[in-house]
Amino acid sequence: MKPYLFVNPLSGRYDPRRIASVINRLQEGGLQPALCEVRTPCDVHAYCHAMRDVADTPLIIIAAGDGTVNAVINELSPSRATVAILPLGTSNVLAAEIGIRTVEDGVERILAGRTRPLPVGMLELEHASHRFLLMAGIGIDGAIVRDVRPFAKRHLKQGAYALSAIRCALNWDLGMIDLRTPDRLLACHSAVVCTASRYGGNFIISPESDLFSAEFTVVCVKKHLRRDYLRLAFDLFTGRADINHDLIRIQAKEVEIRGVKPIQIDGDFVGYSPATVKMVADFARIIV
Numbered sequence: 001m002k003p004y005l006f007v008n009p010l011s012g013r014y015d016p017r018r019i020a021s022v023i024n025r026l027q028e029g030g031l032q033p034a035l036c037e038v039r040t041p042c043d044v045h046a047y048c049h050a051m052r053d054v055a056d057t058p059l060i061i062i063a064a065g066d067g068t069v070n071a072v073i074n075e076l077s078p079s080r081a082t083v084a085i086l087p088l089g090t091s092n093v094l095a096a097e098i099g100i101r102t103v104e105d106g107v108e109r110i111l112a113g114r115t116r117p118l119p120v121g122m123l124e125l126e127h128a129s130h131r132f133l134l135m136a137g138i139g140i141d142g143a144i145v146r147d148v149r150p151f152a153k154r155h156l157k158q159g160a161y162a163l164s165a166i167r168c169a170l171n172w173d174l175g176m177i178d179l180r181t182p183d184r185l186l187a188c189h190s191a192v193v194c195t196a197s198r199y200g201g202n203f204i205i206s207p208e209s210d211l212f213s214a215e216f217t218v219v220c221v222k223k224h225l226r227r228d229y230l231r232l233a234f235d236l237f238t239g240r241a242d243i244n245h246d247l248i249r250i251q252a253k254e255v256e257i258r259g260v261k262p263i264q265i266d267g268d269f270v271g272y273s274p275a276t277v278k279m280v281a282d283f284a285r286i287i288v
Contacts, residue, residue, distance in 0.1 A: 001059040001082060004051060005033035006044070006072055008064035012090030012157060022063060022086065022107055029111040033061060041071045048075035056080060061110060063103070065089015066134060070266040073120060074131050076284060083118065084110045084287035090157050091267075093134050097196045097211045098288055106287075115285040116212055121195055123265055124276045132265035133211075135199065136277055138177065139190025139221070140229065142262030143168045146269040158201070174224050177259035177273060181218070181252040188248070189224040193217075193255055193277050203236045206249065214281050218255055220248040253279045 003026070007019055019035075026033055036047040051058055060076065062069050063086035073083070086106040087095035100106045121132045137145070144164045152160035179186045192205060194217045199205035206217040221232065223246050235244045257273040264270065 001057050002055040003031045003033040003059040003061060004036055004047070004055075005061045005063060006036045006038055006047070006068065007088075008038055008068045010039055010154075011064040011068060011088050013088045014064070015088075018088070018103060019063060022103065025104075025107050026061075026110065031059075031110070038064075038068065038071070041074075044068070044071040044075050048072070052077065057082070059084065059110075061086065063088045066091060066093050066266050067268055069094055070132060070268065073133060073284075078280070078283050080284075082115055082285045082287065091201045093196060093198045093201065094211075096198055096202060097134075098286070109287050114288055116288050117282045118284045118286040119195070119212065119214055119279055119281045120283040121193065121216065121265075122278045122280050123263065123270065124278070125263075125271050126274070128271065130265055130270050131280070131283070132195070134194075134196045134266045136193040137190070137264045138193070138257055138273055138275075139188075139261045140168060140173075141190055141192060142264045142269060143173065145264035145267060146262045161200070169226055172226060173261075175259065175261070176224065177257055177261050179218065179220060180256040180258065181250060182254065183252070184250060186220050186248065186250070188220040188222055190221040190261070191257070192219045194219060199236070203241070204239065205236065205241050207242050208249065208251075214279055215251045215253050216255065216277065216279060218250050218252055220250070222246055222248060 038044045059082050061084045085095050086103045123130045123136050147164045148160050176187050194206040194209045196211050197204055197206050197209040209217045228246050235241045255277045257275045261273050
């Protein structure tokens with residue numbers, strides 16, 4: 001496999017000296033990665049497009065955060081690439097799900113070469129489709145991500161999301177959506193379609209979720225009042241979201257979302273429902 005190292009200088013923990021150290025250690029282990037410096041999805045697209053002409057089964061090493069990982073996943077050809085993660089973002093939920101503790105730990109795992117098949121979620125909107133690795137948030141979750149201001153995110157990091165949440169609370173949307181799976185029809189105010197157990201960092205919202213499972217866990221928020229979300233936020237911060245009675249969790253391989261709500265995937269706003277979410281099995285392999 002020809003290795004490519006994707007780095008994002010805008011990622012929260014980017015450090016050129018650490019990148020140089022990563023390259024040196026990979027070279028010591030016999031890998032000669034091509035460096036791909038990306039700042040925008042357009043940069044990712046250009047590198048991946050060029051890569052397809054020279055590498056049938058590339059090794060894609062992503063030293064950045066979850067947003068850059070998502071951008072790369074959306075440009076890869078199915079069933080061809082092996083992906084590796086080095087946690088250098090503001091939040092590194094995917095690395096935490098795999099159990100990668102540090103960049104150095106991630107590099108050693110790359111050199112060891114153990115992999116597993118990786119399924120991904122596919123969100124289908126009316127005029128576009130998007131892959132995701134962690135979650136698709138519909139409703140209040142999507143609104144908060146949509147309204148985060150770039151300047152605040154760059155300087156306040158996670159605090160920018162708290163400010164956006166306050167703005168959403170002041171302009172509260174009481175509308176409901178319907179979620180249909182092959183087995184159930186649910187009315188809810190918001191929902192998170194999870195492939196991972198963690199949410200927004202290390203908060204556990206779906207303890208039964210498994211990154212390598214062929215099914216989603218759909219977490220539905222039944223109630224629509226601000227105080228219900230305050231209680232949910234408290235339960236998340238105190239590690240008790242699994243006993244929150246305002247949440248319904250169901251397992252499904254496909255979910256149809258009816259109604260109009262903002263949607264985010266893996267921390268990026270992508271549009272509005274209605275939408276369909278499906279699981280794509282064995283999309284890639286991932287270093288574990």
